[in-house]
Amino acid sequence: MPKNYQHVLSLVFTVKEINENPKILPNVSFGFQIYDSFLNAKMTQQNTLKLLSMWEKITPNFKCDKQKNLIAVIGGLNSETSLHMATILGIYKIPQIANCVFAPVMNVKTQLPSFYRMVPNEAYQYAGIVHLLMHFKWTWIGILAADDDNGNKFMQTLIPKLAQHGICTALSEKTPDISQAIDNLSSFKFILSKAVSLTMSKVKILIVNAEFQTMTCLMWMIYFYGLVEDVRETSIGKVWIMTAQWEFSSETLHRAFNNHVFHGALSFAIHSNEVLGFREFLLVLHRNSQKGDDFLRIFWEEAFNCSFSDSNVDKHTNGTCTGQEKVESLPGALFEMSMTGQSYSIYNAVQAIAHVLHKMNTSKLKFRGIFNTGRMDPPHLKPWQLNPFLRSISFNNTAGDTVSFDENGELAAGFDIINWVTFPNQSFLRVKVGRLEPQASPGQKFSMNEESITWHSMFDQMLPLAVCNDNCHPGYRRKKKEGAPFCCYDCTLCPEGKISDWKDMDDCYKCPEDQFPNKDQNQCLPKLLNFLSFSEPLGIILTFLAVSFSLITTLVLGIFIKNQNTPIVKANNRDLTFSLLFSILLCFYCSVLFIGRPHTVTCYLRQTAFGIIFSVAVSCILAKTITVVLAFMATKPGSRMRKWVGKKLTNVILLSCSIIQVSICAVWLCTAPPFPDVDMYSLAEEIVVECNEGSVFMFYCVLGYLGLLAIVSFTVAFQARKLPDSFNEARFITFSMLMFCSVWLSFVPSYLSTKGKHMVAVEIFSILASSAGLLGCIFFPKCYIIILRPDLNSKHHLIRRN
Incomplete structure (x- = not known):
């Protein structure tokens, strides 16, 4: 991996920078020795033992003058390598500062007390993935990881966290070891089937545990799929979400791979900053620039696809290496001129060791003798003495970032979120579009700038959707x-x-x-207010009817007053006739109380005035009917009814019947009077503004008593309808009370089945209809005689008929 050579150069650059800095350990020079782990446990342990031994051979626990002056170890790009190193270095309590994103053991602080990581805790990365998915409302995703312990741990940790936040894992694939497929046809077919299921899946969001093995297998899977299916890699439209191990690197064996498949990918990255002088350091890099660097020759041949004339390796290349090739001409997938996140971690690790030694030299007298000779003498300086200082170290590096460890020996920082923009010439652009800062306040821990994101061309720069089915629309x-x-x-x-x-x-x-x-x-x-208003058509019609009938009643009353001395007016008790006309007039006026927005006064008067006035009217009719009956009975020879005929009886009937209704209304008003109220629930779209009856029982008592009077009056009138009298009103009263009872019997179900202003309109209509019935049936026949047939309005006609 040529790109990993930058880690070596980062170490070289940092040591050079420290040695040239007179403010940090001016009398001490740093040196280093680099070993390659080859991602192999045996090689890792062997090289770790070499660090603890003589120059020539491995002799652990044997000290001599040639012993290397080892004070700390920097290394471990993955958790396996870090653990293999830590099991040996931990015996000697030698500080190890690793760059692995995932911790090698669960409880690092307890199990590996001398182990440090120049990367944030992996729990922050899991939380960042959840935040990222929730931010874009992606709930239908896939996960890709290697088929090993790390991959299993990644899935077992992430999937439950996603489920807790309502995110479904629609696809979880484990990548096999790609080396098995090179020489094994069945393994190749298995990997190809994995590639088909991955690329053909409808899942658009794929989270990748971007370790070296996983990414290598993923790129070969996509490459194989393109060859077999004859599909362009760029047509695989996915949004890749990579973990922080990914540095967008390519193998030299796979130069034909089109990295545009990762265009628009998002990745978490260890926070890095521009280090002054590093680019200039890389620009002067050439074949012979680093003495003793055995990696440079290998890097040069792999990166530039050339070979030196004295090379012993026989391989196909594009020509002979001159040593003057420019590293800045390499594509970013092979080498970058800016410091990557992992190289930045190595840079900070070396800086941390230097600042710890500087602090030891300046803080306590017992450490100062160690540095007087210009070199750190092993008999005087023990590596384990660095541990207390490392745990509490905090400094600002030359890039302006604060570097410190938390209580677990991990970098106290967060992750950057990077958007990767690729170009046809295999170059790419890193765009920082977000930040995960666990130490920030709750509302500032996660930030995202959507406008800066470039999505894959398959999505036409629109935000990709990742849901199992279409959203449910409002409603x-x-x-x-x-x-x-x-x-x-x-x-x-x-x-x-x-x-x-x-x-x-x-x-x-x-x-x-x-x-x-x-x-x-x-x-x-x-909701609109619902009440019977004077300004709406129904209110205008009812008001017009009430006023019209009132004027007609007033006209009839005027006719009767003018002709009060005529026989037809004097018959059947003239005073009762005037009282009845006046009460009917009030009945028409009382209907107007039900129109308009209810207030306290109108609520008090509505039902009580209606009940009392109608009771007076019906009482007058009852008195008139009884008068007719008694008058007929008194004409019989020897009848004792004559003493009951007269004004006294009619007044007693009128007053007693009316006083009972007045008493009922008085009790009602004193105990539970009506009051203005609103009904929110009867009508779905309106608020009914009404008069709450207060006591429903008293309301029906008023109606019941009025109904009782009406029934009694109707019964008496019906019995007296055939009495032989020229001006007998019994028949007209019978018709009027029949109409009155019919109206109010139909009123009850109509009143109970309506809501709001229509309920009020039903009661007004019943008042007007029953009052008009009384007026029409009783008084219109008499008005006909008075106005149109005055010849019938005479005593002679009365005697002749009798």
Whole structure:
């Protein structure tokens, strides 16, 4: 991997920078020795033992004058390498500063007390992945990891965290060892089948545990798929989310791979900053620039695909290396001129060791003798003495970042979120689009700049969707789909009276009391006030009828007053006739109390005035009917009824019947009077402004007593309808009371079945209809005689008829 050579150069550059800095250990020079682990446990342990031994051979625990002056070890780009080193170095309590994103053991602080990581805790990366998915509302994703302990740990940790936040893992694939497929046809077919299932999957968001093995296998899988299926790699439209191990590197064996497949990918990255002088350090790099660097020759031949004339390795190249090739001409997948996150961690690790030694030299007298000779003498300086200082170290590096370890010996920092933009010439651009800062305040831990993100061309620069099914639109709610993951659901319409005003709501909710759902059930609208107004058509018609009937009643009353001395007016008690006309007039006026917005006074007067006035009217009719009956009975010879005929009886009937109703209304007003109220629930889209009856029982007592008077009056009038009298009103009273009872019997079910202003309109109509019935049936025949047939309005006609 030519790109990993930058880690070596980062170490060389940092040591050179420290040695040239007179402010840090001016009398001490740093040296270093580098070994390659080859990602192999045996080689890793062997090279670790070499660090602890003589120059020539491995002799652990044997000290001599040629013993290397080892004070700390920097290394371990993955957890396996770090653990293999730590098991040996931990015996000697030698500090090891690793760069592995994932810790080699669960409890690092307890199990590996001399182990440090110049990277943040991996738990922050898991949290960052969840934050990222939730930010874009991606709930249908896939996970890709290697088929090893690290891959298993990655999936076992991440999948439950995703499920806790409502994110489904639709695809979880483990990549096999790619080396097995090179010479094994069956393994090759297996890897190809994995590639087909991965690329053909409808899952658009893939989270990759981007370790070396996983990424190598992934690139070969995509490459094989393109060869077999004859599909361009750029047509595989996925959003790749990579962990922080990824540095967008390519193997030299796979130069034909088109890295545009990762265009628009997002990755977490160890925070890095521009280190002054590093680019200039790389620009002067050439074949012979680093003496004693055995890696440079290998890097040069691999990166530039050439070979030196004295090379002993026989391989196909593009020519002979001159040693003057320019590293800045290499594509970024092979080598970058800016310091990567892992190289930046190595840079900070070397800086940390230097600052610890500087602090030891300046803080306590017992350490100062160690540095007087210009070199750190092993008998005086023990590596384990660095550990207390490393745990508490905090400094600002030359790039301006603060470097310190937390209580677990891990870098106290977060992760950057990088958007990768690729170009046809195999170059790419890193764009920092977000930040995960665990030490920040709760609302500032995760930040994302969506406008800076470049998505894969398959998405036309639109935000990719990653859901199991289409969103439920407002007005609908989610319903679990049987047999499917919890991210898959059906959309059902909100029940009547409820709304949902956002996508993918789990449940609908009711509007506030003063609002109602619109037709689409996705918004609440304010309810209108519902009361019978004078300005609306129904209120205008009823008011017009009430006034018209009042004027007609007044006209009739005027006619009767003018002709009060005529026989037809004097018959059947003239005073009762005037009282009845006046009460009917008040009945028409009382209907107007029911129109308009209810107030306290109108609520008090509505039902009580209606009950009392109608009771007076019906009492007058009852008195008139009884007068007719008694008058007929008194004409019989020897009848004792004559003494009952007269004004006294009629006044007693009128007053006693009316006083009972007045008493009922008085009790009603004193105990539970009516009051203005609002009804939020009777009508779905309106607020009913009404008069609450206070006591429903008393209201029906008033109606019941009025009905009792009406029935008694109707019964008496019906019995007296055939009495032989020229001006007998019994027949007219019978018809009027029949109409009166019919109106009020139909009123009860109509009143109970209507709501709001229509309920009030029913009562007004009943008042007007019953009052008009009384007026028409009793008085219009008499007005006909008075106005049109005055010849019948005479005593002679009365005697002749008798």
